[in-house]
Amino acid sequence: xxxxxxxxxxxxxxEGQNVTLSxxxxxxxxxxxxxRQDPGQGLRLIYYSQIVNDFxxxxxxxxxxxxxxxxESFPLTVTSAQKNPTAFYLCASSWAGTSTGNTIYFxxxxxxxxx
Amino acid sequence: xxxxxQHPSTLSVQEGDSAVIKCTYSDSASNYFPWYKQELGKGPxxxxxxxxxxxxxxxxxxxxxxxxxxxxxxxxxxxxxxxDSAVYFCAARSGxxxxxxxxxxxxxxxx
Numbered sequence: 001x002x003x004x005x006x007x008x009x010x011x012x013x014x015e016g017q018n019v020t021l022s023x024x025x026x027x028x029x030x031x032x033x034x035x036r037q038d039p040g041q042g043l044r045l046i047y048y049s050q051i052v053n054d055f056x057x058x059x060x061x062x063x064x065x066x067x068x069x070x071x072e073s074f075p076l077t078v079t080s081a082q083k084n085p086t087a088f089y090l091c092a093s094s095w096a097g098t099s100t101g102n103t104i105y106f107x108x109x110x111x112x113x114x115x
Numbered sequence: 116x117x118x119x120x121q122h123p124s125t126l127s128v129q130e131g132d133s134a135v136i137k138c139t140y141s142d143s144a145s146n147y148f149p150w151y152k153q154e155l156g157k158g159p160x161x162x163x164x165x166x167x168x169x170x171x172x173x174x175x176x177x178x179x180x181x182x183x184x185x186x187x188x189x190x191x192x193x194x195x196x197x198x199d200s201a202v203y204f205c206a207a208r209s210g211x212x213x214x215x216x217x218x219x220x221x222x223x224x225x226x
Contacts, residue, residue, distance in 0.1 A: 104149070104214055
């Protein structure tokens with residue numbers, strides 16, 4: 001089954017802990033993205049990567065870290081420095097390399113709650 | 116950078132009526148404008164998109180129009196059905212930069 005798989009679907013974090021959200025895609029897409037969604041809000045970009053071993057900060061990168069060691073994987077770590085991490089996290093991917101914009105597809109999301 | 120404004124934030128329509136959601140963008144270089152539908156607890160699903168060399172695109176009950184001069188684009192849903200109830204997001208991007216999203220419109224279709 002092709003697509004973008006995020007895990008876990010639900011995650012609880014204690015204060016001061018780092019947690020890692022997994023994102024795997026088998027679409028052979030070049031680019032991958034992480035967005036954060038708060039209730040009643042739009043999607044805000046955390047990090048993105050257009051090629052393996054390279055990534056860029058988005059609008060709200062503070063308190064987060066990523067890696068892109070493999071084309072199909074783009075894990076997001078929510079560190080203890082992120083003061084308000086409770087949110088819905090969305091991973092996405094797309095082709096890269098044209099000038100007209102490529103369709104971005106989303107995973108089903110991961111809910112992170114601080115307890 | 117790009118900024119996308121979306122209106123209204125909530126919209127209620129009677130089943131069978133039309134719904135229109137409008138977005139404006141700030142970056143004249145933006146050339147790709149998708150619309151996503153998001154159901155509760157799920158990831159956004161692409162429903163229609165338009166590129167800057169096209170003024171209008173239609174797919175069954177859904178259409179999108181683009182006015183590049185005025186920098187706005189709109190989603191039109193005709194003959195609305197209860198299953199159209201969801202949150203809809205517009206977005207814009209230039210080339211292969213990441214999408215910038217509007218804040219969303221919660222559409223309720225009342226049977």
